[in-house]
Amino acid sequence: MNEKRCYYCGTEEPWEDRTVEYLDSRKGAYLLVPDMPAKVCSKCGVIFYSGPALQGVEREFFAIQNGTILVDLHVDLPIADYASITAQNRNVTHDQLPVT
Numbered sequence: 190m191n192e193k194r195c196y197y198c199g200t201e202e203p204w205e206d207r208t209v210e211y212l213d214s215r216k217g218a219y220l221l222v223p224d225m226p227a228k229v230c231s232k233c234g235v236i237f238y239s240g241p242a243l244q245g246v247e248r249e250f251f252a253i254q255n256g257t258i259l260v261d262l263h264v265d266l267p268i269a270d271y272a273s274i275t276a277q278n279r280n281v282t283h284d285q286l287p288v289t
């Protein structure tokens with residue numbers, strides 16, 4: 190990335206090199222990359238992924254879907270649509286929410 194200025198907030202504060210969780214989806218399937226390299230704006234937090242990193246994930250995802258390679262780990266992912274979340278929240282009191 191050659192641009193010094195954040196394309197979202199315009200700050201010229203330095204981008205931070207970090208790893209972030211990246212969720213890719215394709216045809217109803219998902220691939221979570223827990224250690225995706227990224228540059229993060231130190232002011233607003235907008236995330237920038239490099240082209241090679243995105244292309245690498247795309248190749249990996251394609252190979253996984255073709256069965257060419259195996260993933261490191263499979264997990265069950267709870268899914269709830271927004272309507273059911275708001276309906277459930279009406280019946281949950283603060284006492285029932287986990288303490289964080």
Ligand SMILES: [Zn+2]
Nearest residue numbers: 195198230233
């Ligand atoms: Zn920014």
